[in-house]
Amino acid sequence: MTIEMPPHWRAVLDRIRNWSLANSPWLVHYNSGSCNGCDIEILATLTPRYDLERLGIKLQGSPRHADVLVCTGPVTRQSRDRLRRIYEQIPEPKFVIAVGACSISGGAFRGCYNILGGVDEVIPVDVYVPGCAPRPEAIINGVAILLKKLQPDRAAEIDRLLVEAGGASMVVSQKEVGDDAYAEPFVAR
Numbered sequence: 001m002t003i004e005m006p007p008h009w010r011a012v013l014d015r016i017r018n019w020s021l022a023n024s025p026w027l028v029h030y031n032s033g034s035c036n037g038c039d040i041e042i043l044a045t046l047t048p049r050y051d052l053e054r055l056g057i058k059l060q061g062s063p064r065h066a067d068v069l070v071c072t073g074p075v076t077r078q079s080r081d082r083l084r085r086i087y088e089q090i091p092e093p094k095f096v097i098a099v100g101a102c103s104i105s106g107g108a109f110r111g112c113y114n115i116l117g118g119v120d121e122v123i124p125v126d127v128y129v130p131g132c133a134p135r136p137e138a139i140i141n142g143v144a145i146l147l148k149k150l151q152p153d154r155a156a157e158i159d160r161l162l163v164e165a166g167g168a169s170m171v172v173s174q175k176e177v178g179d180d181a182y183a184e185p186f187v188a189r
Contacts, residue, residue: 025095027069028066032072032074032103033075033115037132040133044136052139054161064089069086075103076116077116080116096125099129104130
């Protein structure tokens, strides 16, 4: 059922939705076949040392309540359908962050008989966080890039929060990335 409303009301509702999504995104984590190195680093971002919750982020257990799907590991033949089903259960708008070399390209498992490749072979990915296993600072930077993409006018505030937390090295702007082929996957697509 769709409710017809004037365009200016639709714009106001979209702005409120983006504001609430950027201020309190809920994540659901899915391991599609990794070695658990990335999983440990994701959990480390939630500890008091890194405190990802200061950005309003909460790890959720159900995809039906989540806004962002965080994937680790290469996609195997067994996990392909589960990953697709989890992605479809997340309500719109939904976003995907691929964490680790395996979820980006298949990593060390690339070429194995049961590996299909990275997460983007099955579902669209918004932000890539490279590394094997990526440090918690890199994961937080990937989430910050997604938050800046959702609400560009809040980018300075997100950078300030990261710097105050002692993570000045975590802040990577598009200007700093430039033509560096290794840093390119950090950029939101």
